[in-house]
Amino acid sequence: MAHRIGVIPGDGIGHEVVPEALKVVRAAGVELDCVDYDLGGARYLTDGTVLDDVTVAEWRGLDALLLGAVGTPEVPPGVIERGLLLKMRFDLDLYINQRPFVAPDGTHDFIVIRENTEGTYAGEGGFLRKGTAHEIATQGSVNTRFGVERCVRYSFELARSRTRKHLTLVHKTNVLTFAGDLWQRTFDAVAAEYPDVSTAYNHVDAACIYFVEDPQRYDVIVTDNLFGDILTDLGGAVSGGIGFASSGNLNPDRTGPSMFEPVHGSAPDIAGQNRANPVAAILSAAMMLDFLGETAAADRIRAACSDPSTLTGSTTEIGDLVVARL
Secondary structure: OOEEEEEEEEOOOHHHHHHHHHHHHHHOOOOEEEEEOOOOHHHHHHHOOOOOHHHHHHHOOOOEEEEEEOOOOOOOOOHHHHHHHHHHHHHOOOOEEEEEEEOOOOOOEEEEEEEOOOEHHHOOEEEEOOOOOOOEEEEOOEOOHHHHHHHHHHHHHHHHHOOOOEEEEEEOOOOOOOHHHHHHHHHHHHHOOOOOOEEEEEEHHHHHHHHHHOHHHOOEEEEOHHHHHHHHHHHHHOOOOHHHOEEEEEOOOOOOOEEEEEOOOOOOOOOOOOOOOOHHHHHHHHHHHHHOOOHHHHHHHHHHOOOHHHOOOOHHHHHHHHHHHO
16 A cells, blocks of 8 residues: 655755655655645745645645755745744644664664754744844743653653663753753653663763764763754764765654655755765655654665765766665
8 A cells, every 4th residue: 555645855955865765765665655745945935835734734644744855045044944844843743853873884873862842943032122232032942841751751762672772861951950950850750660771861062072972872862952953963974974864753643744854955056966965865765664664665775775885976876776775
């Protein structure tokens, strides 16, 4: 039976890497029924559309969403990020952002779980006297026990399923004494239910150092929305480059479709040149297959991408190489 997938190429190189990902999925033997959506910066510049509620309602009938990349230099910052990406996360309750990082030489293999619907990205704040010499801007961080606990519990379950069974909380409890306290107390309370999972805590600045100097210390990391956003870009940099970094925005309760996307941006400087690395999109599609229960196909795709040093050439040539390895 074919999986019904919403496909959002988006902008820039998204239109080049997404077709390669779909090509690889089909070569792995998985049937897809794709529904295409024209959304992103280019669409916004055409008619002002970002994301409407009708489209979100339509997505609820799909099995998953595959996104390429969104954003164009001509669109003001925040329009697409808040109006499309964050709206998707909030409206579809994609409260887990999961990003795996495996070093090409096998020296480290860890996963970062980022809380995806709260924190500073919730949008609490505003301006006072904007545009004057006395302007004030506030940006609050929203942290609920409900939101933190479901993210922490998911992370413990994931850690329990892995060989090392180790989970690290990353925050800044010594300075963010309210949000950090909530995260630490919640983490400790849930940890009592998982005696088989060992735990640790790192301040986020220390974690940045360890990502570079000692990434093999990590197995599963759980952190808040902003820290997770920053740490996962660094994780990509120390794991072969951002062109290999995949991600899933998950609704573990399956009350709506989960969304999968490569971490890289739309790269307008190389768009349309068949130069973009499609491996991150391919690996994101493999994560999608995991979530859809197609684990054997997902494992085959990851194995075909396991030696990135040999995946060279144009966008389409790399896609063809992965297909040949299948």
